[in-house]
Amino acid sequence: MDFLAIxxxxxxxxxxxxxxxxAGLTVIFGVTRVVNFAHGSLFMLGAYIGWSILTRLxxxxxxxxAGVIAAALAVAAIGAALxxxxxxRLYRLPxxxxxxxxxxxxxxxxxxxxxxxxxxxxxxxxxxxxxxFITIFGAHFPRYDLILIAVGPIVLAGLLLLLxxxxxxxxxxxxxENRDMAAALGVDQRRLSTIIFALGAGxxxxxxxxxxxxxxxxxxxxxxxxxxxxxVVVVGGMGSVTxxxxxxxxxxxxxxxxxxxxxxxxxxxxxxxxxxxLSLKPHGLLGSIPLATIHQATRTPFRPASRRxxxxxxxxxxxxxxxxxWLPPYWLSVLTEVxxxxxxxxxxxxxxxxGGMISFGHAAWFGLGAYGSALTLKTLAAPxxxxxxxxPVxAGVIAALFGxxxxxxxxxxxxxxxxxxxxxxWATATQWTRLTGGDDGILGVWPSGPVPxxxxxxxxxxxxxxxxxxxxxxxxxxxxxxxxxxxxxxxAIGLRPARLRMVAFALSGAAAGxxxxxxxxxxxxxxxxxxxVGKSVDGLLMVLLGGIETLIGPIVGAVAYTGLYDLLLxxxxxxxxALGLTIIALVLLFPDGLAGGRRRP
Amino acid sequence: xxxLSVRKLSKAFGGNQVVRGVSFDVAAGEIVALIGPNGAxxxxxxxxxxxxxxxxxxxxxxxxxxxxxxxxxRIWRLxxxxxxxxxxxxxSMTVRxxxxxxxxxxxxxxxxxxxxxxxxxxxxxxxxxxxxxxTPLASQGCGTLAYGDLKRLELALAMSNQPRLLLVDEPTAxxxxxxxxxxxxxxxxxxxxxxxxxxxxxxxxDAVFRIADRILVMDKGVLIAEGNPAAIRTNALVRAAYLGV
Ligand SMILES: Nc1ncnc2c1ncn2[C@@H]1O[C@H](COP(=O)(O)OP(=O)(O)O)[C@@H](O)[C@H]1O
Ligand SMILES: [Mg+2]
Numbered sequence: 087m088d089f090l091a092i093x094x095x096x097x098x099x100x101x102x103x104x105x106x107x108x109a110g111l112t113v114i115f116g117v118t119r120v121v122n123f124a125h126g127s128l129f130m131l132g133a134y135i136g137w138s139i140l141t142r143l144x145x146x147x148x149x150x151x152a153g154v155i156a157a158a159l160a161v162a163a164i165g166a167a168l169x170x171x172x173x174x175r176l177y178r179l180p181x182x183x184x185x186x187x188x189x190x191x192x193x194x195x196x197x198x199x200x201x202x203x204x205x206x207x208x209x210x211x212x213x214x215x216x217x218x219f220i221t222i223f224g225a226h227f228p229r230y231d232l233i234l235i236a237v238g239p240i241v242l243a244g245l246l247l248l249l250x251x252x253x254x255x256x257x258x259x260x261x262x263e264n265r266d267m268a269a270a271l272g273v274d275q276r277r278l279s280t281i282i283f284a285l286g287a288g289x290x291x292x293x294x295x296x297x298x299x300x301x302x303x304x305x306x307x308x309x310x311x312x313x314x315x316x317x318v319v320v321v322g323g324m325g326s327v328t329x330x331x332x333x334x335x336x337x338x339x340x341x342x343x344x345x346x347x348x349x350x351x352x353x354x355x356x357x358x359x360x361x362x363x364l365s366l367k368p369h370g371l372l373g374s375i376p377l378a379t380i381h382q383a384t385r386t387p388f389r390p391a392s393r394r395x396x397x398x399x400x401x402x403x404x405x406x407x408x409x410x411x412w413l414p415p416y417w418l419s420v421l422t423e424v425x426x427x428x429x430x431x432x433x434x435x436x437x438x439x440x441g442g443m444i445s446f447g448h449a450a451w452f453g454l455g456a457y458g459s460a461l462t463l464k465t466l467a468a469p470x471x472x473x474x475x476x477x478p479v480x481a482g483v484i485a486a487l488f489g490x491x492x493x494x495x496x497x498x499x500x501x502x503x504x505x506x507x508x509x510x511x512w513a514t515a516t517q518w519t520r521l522t523g524g525d526d527g528i529l530g531v532w533p534s535g536p537v538p539x540x541x542x543x544x545x546x547x548x549x550x551x552x553x554x555x556x557x558x559x560x561x562x563x564x565x566x567x568x569x570x571x572x573x574x575x576x577x578a579i580g581l582r583p584a585r586l587r588m589v590a591f592a593l594s595g596a597a598a599g600x601x602x603x604x605x606x607x608x609x610x611x612x613x614x615x616x617x618x619v620g621k622s623v624d625g626l627l628m629v630l631l632g633g634i635e636t637l638i639g640p641i642v643g644a645v646a647y648t649g650l651y652d653l654l655l656x657x658x659x660x661x662x663x664a665l666g667l668t669i670i671a672l673v674l675l676f677p678d679g680l681a682g683g684r685r686r687p
Numbered sequence: 688x689x690x691l692s693v694r695k696l697s698k699a700f701g702g703n704q705v706v707r708g709v710s711f712d713v714a715a716g717e718i719v720a721l722i723g724p725n726g727a728x729x730x731x732x733x734x735x736x737x738x739x740x741x742x743x744x745x746x747x748x749x750x751x752x753x754x755x756x757x758x759x760x761r762i763w764r765l766x767x768x769x770x771x772x773x774x775x776x777x778x779s780m781t782v783r784x785x786x787x788x789x790x791x792x793x794x795x796x797x798x799x800x801x802x803x804x805x806x807x808x809x810x811x812x813x814x815x816x817x818x819x820x821x822t823p824l825a826s827q828g829c830g831t832l833a834y835g836d837l838k839r840l841e842l843a844l845a846m847s848n849q850p851r852l853l854l855v856d857e858p859t860a861x862x863x864x865x866x867x868x869x870x871x872x873x874x875x876x877x878x879x880x881x882x883x884x885x886x887x888x889x890x891x892x893d894a895v896f897r898i899a900d901r902i903l904v905m906d907k908g909v910l911i912a913e914g915n916p917a918a919i920r921t922n923a924l925v926r927a928a929y930l931g932v
Contacts, residue, residue, distance in 0.1 A: 388779075390803070390805075556800070556801055556803070557800050557801075559803045559804060559805065560799055560800050560801055560802060560803065560804055561791045561796050561800075561802070562797060562800050563800075563804065564780075564784060564787065564788050564791060564804040565791060565792070565797045567777065567779060567780065568780070570779075571776075571777035571779050571780065572775045572776060572777055572778070574739060574759075574771065574775050575771070575775035575776060575777065575844070576777075576788075577758070577759035577760055578737060578739075578763060578768075578769040578771075578775070578844075578845075579763060579788065579789040579792050579793075579844055579847065580759075580760040580763040580764055580789075580792040580793065580848070581760060581788070581792050581797065582758075582760050586797075
């Protein structure tokens, strides 16, 4: 009983910082409709700035409070600066570009932070008053955590009062409920957006600095908190502060008890809860904001490639088939990588282009394919062809299952869920060491047989890409595009959008899985990094570089991106910074992709 | 013979009771206009009739079957075509592909993954397009069409399954007066040729009184009057709803 109570309190205190961060994310979304991927970075900056301030202040409670507030204000100022310089330009862009650009910001901050604070974790030296324990239920409970528990409801009450009682709050609610109407009534959305972004950033900073006494400031906290905050905001309902509070409590408790009951499966448990909530309430516990699906301003028909282009393509294939005889090994390896990247990009393209669904976690299917192949090879001692076959099968089946309950969700909800799912696959890959070898990975996944591996890659790439392109041009493809263009109309002519999308999910997952399987054999190993967020973003960038509206786009994008990436890796150690800035520049300059040309102003 | 029978249909959004206990019938082959001021609940009624939203209570009988809880795709298969108040078409496709998508669905040919769709049902699609006067625009992207042509395309889509009932929400809204007359004529001709019943809403009173066999009048979620055009013209409740007298 006492144990349960203590565990419950632990869950409560654990949820506070998550609540603060998620509340910031959710109010920003409510007013600006931007899902701020960089929100975790603001949280991280809160922790680092807090560390810098608190280590310089006298160690007593009052100075601690002052330091915490100063850190939160500093992050709020950073948020305001970010909004006025960058985010403001994103409001009119499709949500995918907003996600990507803010992801770029996150990459930049990831590289800048160690420059300013050094690469090591920074623990806060804890003065006695912070270290104290209090005896409740006959057990010791950290005094700081008890104080923390009070902060959540206080901030919630403050926010609710702000929303309900002030003119500023009234404006926020007006914009959250109906942006166009608010604009028509003369609400100055520019200023409001800046203020709200500062508020949200300040909340994230507060969350970051408050967690300092319990952990240390480190460079991984941005990603882990953003994934959890996404889950909270989706479960609570986008735009709802109270929903965020309830959902963080739920997640906090789930983690506190999950650690005890199912230490390895906490993340999976969280995902199950999320799935249950969303299948009962598709807008989350308290959400009501109607969400638009992908922006449809400039859609042009998919046309089959011209004769010339097709001849060129087949010519290139024939030429590549002879490559093992004349291309130096290093370049053959690069070419292999480009081909695999092209399969991955085409897989994602099916989902994002004709399917109209944003996937921010396509690494999940890539990784599942890679692990599926490697494990089939290792545990079943299967020959390589069978192991390669396992890749699309494993990934496709799991993608179909996952797709089955997420395809009803639209836009950002789907993007966040795919990301969350990929993180779960990643966590499983890291933690289920007996099966996956954890961070040590699975080694010795080498190709075998008489045929050079390159030919396997080339052959399967051609088959997979041709299949995907034919699917887009088929009856099914037309129906899928129909469901994307207008769901009510699709329903009214007897189509079933959910089912069409689920199949797209499965096909796309299977193709991405094949890419993963090929990559496993190409590298001779599988590591959890194959499932990391970076891999998903690789795919997104390839598709966006090439443009969503063309069939050839993802292939062009794969070639361009692999080249760009290799270049960055070779020329700078700050590749995140460079990549982040590149992403931001691309999004601002070429919202239609390279193949789409520069946007007319 | 009664084709569509609506009984005590109700719907609320939040606390806002938008449709309150609406009941009416539509006979096979009959042309019925549903009119009423903006916000009366007409579009919401239509959305419940073809399954886009579920009613809170009440019953929708089509050909004797209770379809109140059916999904739009099932209702479409029964032979109910739908035109939306704000034209809903597939914006990234050519006009012909819009109709082709509907025909693929009609002929249950959607789940084919390999053969190019571009050669399928072209003649049938072109015949439908000819019927609504869009032949010259068949290969154009749907995004380039004038609004009136989009509404015609919607009619082609709604007719693609040889429906027994057409539900058309404001077919001439947003058009020039000449276009309006033409589309109204087209609607009448389509109905007479195919023998399908039409339930339509319309703000253009000329069209309503010209082609409707019968008129239903809704105000604030309630059906306040029903009768032939001559009776509606002189109905005091209708005059009150529209003219406030
Ligand atoms: N999805 C919805 N959510 C909330 N209110 C709605 C929704 N659809 C319609 N309404 C409201 O229902 C009322 C009737 O709308 P509608 O059926 O479109 O009327 P009409 O077609 O007769 O003009 C209006 O007040 C409208 O604001
Ligand atoms: Mg209407």
